[in-house]
């Protein structure tokens with residue numbers, strides 16, 4: 001884990017962009033030339049991941065919450081192409097292993113960063129080292145959630161449409177929280193960001209509870 005880069009992020013995520021270009025081991029495992037890119041500039045061999053914890057770095061995007069999703073997708077597809085197993089069929093075992101490791105890292109990074117909830121959790125836990133578990137939510141929020149939970153669990157008159165409507169409400173509530181979350185990260189307000197992630201986690205739990213009540217075919221019918 002690169003502590004220097006992480007400390008810069010904590011102080012000022014917005015100003016940390018330039019520090020976050022991809023960093024690889026400085027010596028190529030194959031030809032021992034200095035290398036700072038995914039493929040060695042001298043022998044063109046793929047390099048092993050050196051910083052498995054930084055998903056932003058893995059995808060060559062700035063470590064900010066309001067990440068450019070189009071750029072994220074573009075970088076992901078580009079790297080996926082470069083790391084495709086077909087390109088390494090005749091390669092040595094070592095090279096195949098490194099390309100598979102890079103490919104898996106890029107894949108995990110993309111799955112995490114493209115999702116606004118996973119991205120927020122990832123940033124708090126892995127970049128800012130903040131606890132997202134032990135947090136006291138407001139009484140008002142908890143009361144609303146408990147009411148909703150009880151209704152889902154006990155109200156036998158709820159129809160499939162009712163459940164779908166509850167899912168839609170949860171989805172809208174989440175969209176609203178994502179906006180708040182974006183503001184919190186922009187203003188570097190980590191306490192607020194933690195709070196919003198805790199709210200989102202609660203809403204996800206209720207959403208899952210509804211999924212259990214719905215026939216398999218109806219899950220995510222309206223949330224996609």
Ligand SMILES: [Zn+2]
Nearest residue numbers: 028031040043
């Ligand atoms: Zn090399």
